[in-house]
Structure formats: structure tokens, C-alpha cells
Amino acid sequence: MSNTPTDRRYAKSHEWIKDEGDGSYTIGITAHAQELLGDLVFVDLPEVGSQVEAGGDCAVVESVKAASDVYSPVTGEVIAINEALDGAPETINEDAYGSGWMFKVKVTDSGSMGELLDADGYDAVIAEEE
């Protein structure tokens, strides 16, 4: 039984993106990604106002085990970051799909959105990896 939320879409590189309905999208990493990484100890987020490109690396999550790039699933402008992660990166381990969100983007080019997966599609990607 999968716990992957069905209210958002996913990139194969283990990010989730949620449409907030007001032209903004919230982005984070999946529960599967944080589990692979183990306890997170640092998170480097993009700057508010910076441009991110679909498939481009824009953040870093660093765990006790490894550092890993986070890729933006969409092209747009960063309009907010989750500053609480700075002092509490473990929030991503505890609640990857909720309070562990990383940044919000105003999408400027929706062309790449079609390649994103739904929850079932993402679960299939995970199953293939294992």
C-alpha cells in the first residue's frame, strides 16, 4: 500500500510538486528520497527571486550519508523558501510532503509539466529501482 500523496506530481529524480491553485507551486523531495539519504544535516535552498529551470539543479540536501542535488521539476521564479529548514533539516525526514517543503515557484513556462508523473507513476519508478 503506497503512501504517496495523489494531490501532486513527481519527477523521476525524486522531487514532488504541488499546484497551490494560485499560479504558485510548492516543491520538495519525496519520502522515498529522504529515506535513501538518511538523517539530513544541511539544506541549501535557492534564493528568493532566482530563476530555476526544469531539470536544473537548484538546491542541495546533505545527509549523514551523502550530499544530493535537488532538481527543479519546472521552470520559473522562486517566490518563497522554507527558512525553517535551516535550523531543522530533519523536518524533511519527519514530514517530507508537508512541513518539509523546500521552495515555492511561480511557473513561467509550463511546457515541461507534462513529463511529470502522478503518484502511481512515481511508485512504479521506485519499484523499478528496488
Added chain:
Amino acid sequence: MTKQTVLYDTHQAMGARLVPFGGWDMPLHYGSQLEEHHQVRRDAGMFDVSHMTVVDIKGDGVKPLLRYLLANDVDKLKQKGKALYTCMLNETGGVVDDLIVYYLHDSWYRLVVNAGTTEKDLAWLAQKSETYDVNITPRRDLAMIAVQGPNARSKALPLMSDILCQAGADLKPFNAVSDGDWFLARTGYTGEDGFEIMLPGDQAASFWRQLHDAGVEPCGLGARDTLRLEAGMNLYGSDMDEETSPLESGLGWTIAWDPSERDFVGRSVLERQRNDPNRRRFIGLVLTGRGVLRNHLKLYDAEREVGEITSGGFAPTLERSIAFARVLPDIGETCEVEMRGKRLKAQVVKPPFVRNGKAVIDL
């Protein structure tokens, strides 16, 4: 095919994430490596270290053999149960393994060697002992559990036999007592107080459960690694190996130079290296900013490459990243590490970083 300790099923039942290590399937963590680290620094945690190998060497030739094979001198061990940390070297001064040797009596010593090096060590011991009157027995029948932390001894002692409970209460650091096949040593690999307990394999699972009921939490290899790194303790295969000597690995203190006539394996090479001004140094590093120092990252002084990290990671007690590194002898008080295309500043320090729950370096 990886091997499993007698506690494998117990680890699975307790939710361990099991990973291959040194030829064995071992727990990496049981949920959170960071919490397990803090549990040991603040209270009491337990580690299954049954993958390591207990080797008993008995016979009239055991003392002369070990004085020849080990860089530290077992002649220092006069009291039953006394332990000594030492390297076993090859002819070129490289480290075959690092180990603890216990003195049990004049014709019985016990070694505890690393998991990944066990077969190599046994072959080495067999080859080097041909002309000595000894019997070498790997004790595959024994399991080993490390109970570590400020409350480790008080939580573990009541669970043991009267003999061990009584003798264990007065046990000094780096000493051991035994009761039948149970062997209780006040040693560890975390920088905290505690015991390493050898016991018959068929009793290990029930003892582990009893420890858990007494409030000792299971901890995996992840926490074991960050604890030993903070405590300034080397890891074989990362910090030293057959290509590096104890003098280049921060282990000069384990070499017994006196008496000068004791001709142990590797001695002549070490004697030359001892006075070599170009000998590489082994140092501690603290990363000033954010990020995590990782094994094999290169170190720089301006454009000059000055060394490499041998083991690094995040130090949960310090909330900083720390590392050991092997460097050129003229390195200054700081150096730079290249991480993800950026140069970050690291401070050179003398390990250990943490002892008995507290930072022992200036941050």
C-alpha cells in the same frame, strides 16, 4: 553471499535497515542514526559487534609470537584481563590490522580483530606462527555486544551473573573479567564509558532483549561511525591500511619502541620513517561553514594540494562537520577543502573532538 550474526532476526524485528559491511549484513540504523548517536552520548546504546572476530591464541609460544607480530608490546600486560590497543604490521610498516589484545595468562592471549580483515589476519597469523608453539582458535561460537554511554555500565551490570556483576562494578578502563564463556571488558569505540561483552552466541538474543528492556537502545553502524570519529578513533581501511604506517595514521602512540632490541615486524621501516622530515602527518579537521567533509576529498593550501581526507562526516555532538586527514608535514593552521566545485575553509585540530559527551576542541 554476506554473513549474518546471531542477532540478525532480532535486528529485523527491531526495524533495522540492514546493509552489507565487511562481508556481513549489519544494521545501519533502526530509524535515525542521529538519535542513536545522541542516545549513546547522553544515556546508553548497544551495538551488535559480533561481526568482529575473537581469536584465542594459546601455548608456550604465544607471548614471544605477539611480541614479534604486534607493534605495541604485550610485555606491558601483567594483570589478568588487561587490554592493549595495537597495530599488526607487515614488513613494510603498513597496517595489516588494528586490534585489541587481552592478557589472560602467560600461555593465553585473546585478540579482537576487524570483520573485513579476519580471513587475512588468520592467514597472516598462521604463516607467521609456524615456528612458534601456539594454537590459534577463532571463536566463532561467541557473539559480541558493545554497551556504551554514561549509563551503560549501571544498566548492563544487573543483567549479568553475580561474578561479573561484582567484578564488573570495580573494573578499570581497558580491563576485562570473565565468567565461563562470558567476557566483560571496559572498552569501546565511542569515547564514552561502557562495556564490550563477549558471550555464547545462543544467549545473545535474549541478553540483547534484556538490555533493551533495561533502557539500552539499539544503535547501528551509522552512529558507531560518527561516535568513533568524534572520539578520535581510527577506522581500519579508511584511516590506515597496508600502504600506510601507524606513524602516518596518528597511531605513533601505539608503537612500543622500548626495549630497542625487540625486533617486531615492520620495526626497521618505522625507525627510518620516525626521523623522516617529509613524513606525512595525520590531523583532525573542523569545517568552519556548512557542508559535510567526506572521505577522499582533497585538501589545498592556495593552489598546492596538501593532502586528503581519510574519513569525514557530520559530528552530531558538535553540529559541525569533522574529519581525519593525511597531509604534508608543513601544513598550517587552516587549509581548504574542495567540495562541489567550491573551496571551503577547514581548521586543523588535534583529535579527539569529543570525550564523555563534551567537546574537547575549541569551536
